[in-house]
Amino acid sequence: MKEYFKQNKAVSVLLLLGAVLVLYRLFWGLGAVSALSDSQPWGLIKALNILSGGALAAGSFVVAASVHIFGIKRLKPIVRPALLMGAIGHTFVLASLLYDVGRPILVWRILIDPNLNSIMLYTFACEAIYTTAVICEIMPEFVKSKKYEAIVDFMSSIKGGVFIVSAAVSVVYQSNLGALYLVSPHRISALWYSPWLPTLFFFSAVSSGLGMVAVENGIAAVSGSRVWNKDAMSLAGSIMAASLCIFLALRVVDLAMRDGFQAMTGHGFQAAWFIAEMACFAAALIMSLIPAVRESASGLLKAGALAAAGVVLNRLGVAVVGWENFAGVTYIPNLMELYASFVLILAPVVLYKYFSASLLTQGGQKAA
Amino acid sequence: MPYSMLIDTTKCIGCQGCQVACKNWNNHSADKTTLGPDFGNPSRMNKNTWTVVKFNEESGPGGHEWYFSKQQCMHCNEPACVSACACGALKKTEAGPVVYDEGKCIGCRYCMLACPFGVPTFEWDKALPAISKCQLCSDRISQGLEPACSKTCPSQAILFGPREDILAIAEKRIAAKPGRYVNHIYGKEEAGGTAVMYLAGTEFENLELPADVDKAKYTALTVGTVAKTPVVGIGAAALLAGFFFISGRKDKNAKGGE
Numbered sequence: 001m002k003e004y005f006k007q008n009k010a011v012s013v014l015l016l017l018g019a020v021l022v023l024y025r026l027f028w029g030l031g032a033v034s035a036l037s038d039s040q041p042w043g044l045i046k047a048l049n050i051l052s053g054g055a056l057a058a059g060s061f062v063v064a065a066s067v068h069i070f071g072i073k074r075l076k077p078i079v080r081p082a083l084l085m086g087a088i089g090h091t092f093v094l095a096s097l098l099y100d101v102g103r104p105i106l107v108w109r110i111l112i113d114p115n116l117n118s119i120m121l122y123t124f125a126c127e128a129i130y131t132t133a134v135i136c137e138i139m140p141e142f143v144k145s146k147k148y149e150a151i152v153d154f155m156s157s158i159k160g161g162v163f164i165v166s167a168a169v170s171v172v173y174q175s176n177l178g179a180l181y182l183v184s185p186h187r188i189s190a191l192w193y194s195p196w197l198p199t200l201f202f203f204s205a206v207s208s209g210l211g212m213v214a215v216e217n218g219i220a221a222v223s224g225s226r227v228w229n230k231d232a233m234s235l236a237g238s239i240m241a242a243s244l245c246i247f248l249a250l251r252v253v254d255l256a257m258r259d260g261f262q263a264m265t266g267h268g269f270q271a272a273w274f275i276a277e278m279a280c281f282a283a284a285l286i287m288s289l290i291p292a293v294r295e296s297a298s299g300l301l302k303a304g305a306l307a308a309a310g311v312v313l314n315r316l317g318v319a320v321v322g323w324e325n326f327a328g329v330t331y332i333p334n335l336m337e338l339y340a341s342f343v344l345i346l347a348p349v350v351l352y353k354y355f356s357a358s359l360l361t362q363g364g365q366k367a368a
Numbered sequence: 369m370p371y372s373m374l375i376d377t378t379k380c381i382g383c384q385g386c387q388v389a390c391k392n393w394n395n396h397s398a399d400k401t402t403l404g405p406d407f408g409n410p411s412r413m414n415k416n417t418w419t420v421v422k423f424n425e426e427s428g429p430g431g432h433e434w435y436f437s438k439q440q441c442m443h444c445n446e447p448a449c450v451s452a453c454a455c456g457a458l459k460k461t462e463a464g465p466v467v468y469d470e471g472k473c474i475g476c477r478y479c480m481l482a483c484p485f486g487v488p489t490f491e492w493d494k495a496l497p498a499i500s501k502c503q504l505c506s507d508r509i510s511q512g513l514e515p516a517c518s519k520t521c522p523s524q525a526i527l528f529g530p531r532e533d534i535l536a537i538a539e540k541r542i543a544a545k546p547g548r549y550v551n552h553i554y555g556k557e558e559a560g561g562t563a564v565m566y567l568a569g570t571e572f573e574n575l576e577l578p579a580d581v582d583k584a585k586y587t588a589l590t591v592g593t594v595a596k597t598p599v600v601g602i603g604a605a606a607l608l609a610g611f612f613f614i615s616g617r618k619d620k621n622a623k624g625g626e
Contacts, residue, residue: 026495027495028491028493029491029492029493029495029497030497031492031493031626032493037414037492038412038413038414038480038486038490038492039486039608040478040488040621041477041480041481042477042481065608068612069608069611069612069615070611070615071611071614071615071616071618071619101474101475102473102474102475102477102490102496102497102498103473103474103475103477103496103497105496106371106474106475106476107411107494108469109455109472109473109474110454110455110474112455112456112471113455113456113457113472114454114455114456115450115451115453115454115455115456116450117451117587117590117591117594118451118453118454118478118594119590119593119594119597120452120453120454120476120478121454122594122597124454138511141605160612160616163604164608164609164612165605167604167605167608168602168604168605168608169599169601171601171604172597172600172601172604175600176597177611179590179593180478180481182479182590182593183448183451183481183482183586184482185589186479186578186580186581187481187580193587198593209620212474220592257469281461316480340565349451
């Protein structure tokens with residue numbers, strides 16, 4: 001690790017500044033480091049790092065469930081990078097949650113008198129359980145040293161149970177991220193609020209999760225560090241196309257049923273954002289339906305990136321852009337907030353590059 | 369037996385004595401006066417100000433009207449904030465107030481999202497911030513006193529008492545002077561009924577009371593999902609376990625066949 005930081009001084013400085021910002025936030029409060037206010041209690045970090053992050057890291061549960069539960073052996077070669085991405089991604093969703101929550105050092109207080117009627121409780125619990133589970137899942141794959149043999153053997157023996165639990169918990173978790181917003185119909189534009197939010201969030205998470213798997217494998221293939229596994233990735237692309245299809249169909253039907261399209265009139269910015277979101281999803285769907293695109297690294301990479309972009313726009317729409325503020329205050333994240341969000345994305349990317357360089361090429365991933 | 373508060377905005381003279389009394393009782397500091405588009409000071413509730421008087425102007429064929437109304441927590445009968453709070457920090461008491469226990473709060477601010485009236489405020493400048501909102505003087509009520517604001521109000525625009533009595537008084541007032549009041553008790557059914565109710569001589573939107581608040585309880589929006597969560601989770605787990613064993617047997621048979 002030290003070597004990595006010595007060789008990448010710029011990144012190290014950025015991360016160090018991020019650490020300083022975290023300390024500043026811990027001692028001076030959220031108001032000092034963000035543009036959040038009583039009119040906009042949840043903002044960029046929630047929408048981008050937590051909601052979008054949770055959706056983009058969803059590839060791990062989709063791929064793991066496909067291989068280990070549904071027995072789709074064709075996807076086995078891409079399980080390891082997907083699990084690694086999921087483990088690191090979800091760890092940083094948790095880190096972002098702790099950054100954004102008011103009293104991170106007192107977060108254990110949720111256990112004093114938990115409210116079983118609260119969707120927030122289930123979301124938090126499922127997030128914690130899933131992150132733990134995915135870290136358990138990667139341990140047999142990546143931890144080879146003799147020191148931890150006993151733990152790794154235990155993890156391997158309960159592997160089946162862990163995969164079942166993590167897949168079931170993921171279904172609840174991804175849906176509940178959407179269900180969190182069910183309680184605010186009065187605040188969210190009809191373009192994004194829907195009684196079907198849980199289902200919409202789930203299918204878009206499956207799409208963007210597979211999209212990020214495609215992006216990661218695509219970048220690795222294009223840069224030459226791993227061979228592009230056409231067999232596995234084209235199937236992943238097909239599954240992504242299917243879930244995009246379901247998601248888009250549900251979204252359009254839902255909007256039509258609720259007469260949501262009329263919310264575009266008089267709200268130019270929201271309308272433009274919505275159109276951009278739909279364009280990304282439509283483009284991703286069309287591209288991933290073409291076999292030639294699915295089978296090529298650069299093609300599926302672009303389709304996956306579009307699916308991921310669409311989900312990011314969607315989550316920002318639900319949480320930030322779609323909000324009509326009580327006090328008529330427009331929320332624009334300030335510099336420190338943008339930087340915190342940036343660092344909470346940079347850190348997992350750095351960690352991923354570091355671990356994948358040492359771990360993913362060792363396991364014979366270089367061969368097809 | 370639940371208590372209620374009636375705010376008859378036609379009797380409000382905009383003196384803001386309720387704001388002062390509330391700060392007095394709860395030991396809140398003053399806010400620095402800022403000039404804004406209206407007479408309100410401050411313009412909205414914040415961590416130090418649990419109630420504000422709103423000054424709204426309307427120009428119409430009848431002339432120019434200036435409306436005063438008091439804004440604070442509505443103490444809903446089925447509070448969205450209570451159902452939202454994962455930590456159980458917000459609770460609806462039998463006496464009526466929705467009270468907040470800082471000792472259980474983690475500062476996630478989900479209650480701020482859930483509230484259809486935008487009531488809970490947050491201590492943005494603290495390292496260990498808490499939520500801050502009107503407690504309907506639950507500490508005074510438990511000693512048989514009325515809230516500070518209703519005690520102070522010089523024009524007796526704020527009444528406090530058992531819910532049935534308050535509703536009866538409100539209905540009597542509307543019946544006795546139909547020209548003075550809009551024929552609606554705001555809060556009788558809004559959001560499933562609230563402990564704090566309003567009478568007005570104008571549309572309630574002119575007093576910044578949201579018109580699009582459903583008659584249904586806000587908790588009804590989420591209770592379906594919450595009930596489904598364990599079912600979905602356990603159902604998914606069972607289904608997935610089924611697939612796991614099927615594909616496991618397929619593997620074993622394949623291996624056995626080799």
